[in-house]
Amino acid sequence: MSSQVIAPIPGIFYRRPAPDKAPFVEEGDAVEVGQTIGVIEIMKQFTEVRSESAGVLTSFSIEDNGMVGPGDVIATID
Template identity: 40%
Template sequence: MARHQIISPLPGTFYNKPSPDQPSYKSEGDTVQVGDIVGLIEIMKTFHEVQSDAAGTIASFLVDNEEPIQAGQPLVELKL
């Protein structure tokens, strides 16, 4: 089955939920459509939503909640 990685467009800190007291945007096994939000990146006191650029099922998150990330780093792996 084909795989696809969602790549971070920005450096910063990755969050898998909109705020600490809310559930995660997506979990492993969830289906996603193009444009679905899969995480947040905090940078320069702003939060940037990460949207899926493919439709599929989430195979795994490649970074943890609150993990530092670099631009170009794969964040999520999808099964297409």
């Protein structure tokens, strides 16, 4: 059964903790409950985006550095 990771706030979604760092997680990686999969930045404040279910991250719906709104689907986990 699939679950979706939903954006809690508007802003810019980043898949990496910093431009020179590796992504938090890649498509096809196993994720645990509470694992950070990215961050959303708004006005220089960063909010971690965490998985609410365990499984395999099958796809990102938002590109790295992409704009998100509250309720937007960020990723799908199977």
